[in-house]
Amino acid sequence: MFATPSTAAALFGPANTFALVGWAVLALAILFRWGKLRDWGPGFAIPLLLSAVYTAIIGIHWWGAEGGFGSLADVGKLFQSDWILLAGWVHYLAYDLFIGTWIARDADARNLPRWVLIPVLPLAFLFGPAGLLLWIMLRLALQPTLQEKTR
Numbered sequence: 001m002f003a004t005p006s007t008a009a010a011l012f013g014p015a016n017t018f019a020l021v022g023w024a025v026l027a028l029a030i031l032f033r034w035g036k037l038r039d040w041g042p043g044f045a046i047p048l049l050l051s052a053v054y055t056a057i058i059g060i061h062w063w064g065a066e067g068g069f070g071s072l073a074d075v076g077k078l079f080q081s082d083w084i085l086l087a088g089w090v091h092y093l094a095y096d097l098f099i100g101t102w103i104a105r106d107a108d109a110r111n112l113p114r115w116v117l118i119p120v121l122p123l124a125f126l127f128g129p130a131g132l133l134l135w136i137m138l139r140l141a142l143q144p145t146l147q148e149k150t151r
Contacts, residue, residue: 008057008082012089015053019093022046023125024101030104030114043101050094056089096128103135112142 022042029038065084067077079085100121107117116138124131 008086011053011057011086015050015086015090018046019050019097022097023121024099025055026097026104026121030117035105035108038104042097043105047094047098047101050090050097054087054090054094057083057090061087078124083121092128096124096131099128099132100124103131107133110139110142112139116142 025046026038026042028034029041061081061083063079065081067080068074069078079088103120103124106115120131120135120138122131123134132147
């Protein structure tokens with residue numbers, strides 16, 4: 001069905017597409033309140049598959065890459081390898097989707113209205129940690145309101 005990718009660039013598009021499908025499934029699951037789909041698709045299966053791709057790339061290509069984590073210059077050398085750069089990108093794709101799903105699950109568990117996720121999830125999709133930060137700030141700001149409603 002698919003041609004066997006021979007370069008890191010050939011895997012870039014399919015990895016992006018797979019992650020985008022995960023975000024689309026997450027959006028539909030939130031919209032229609034399909035908790036099981038949210039938890040098993042974008043919350044488990046897709047990040048797990050992306051994690052397996054990441055692990056395979058690292059397992060095969062880590063040993064041939066220059067650089068490391070000792071300094072910013074070492075990290076720069078490390079990411080000069082297309083394969084390690086792809087692994088880093090797949091790492092982002094997996095974690096951002098996982099965090100986005102966790103945020104959606106957390107909002108649901110706290111009975112927050114779905115509209116609260118509108119600014120948070122796009123930010124988590126594009127700039128993962130910024131979305132997580134916004135979510136935690138909103139959650140803390142809304143917590144007193146939630147506690148009053150349950151009394």
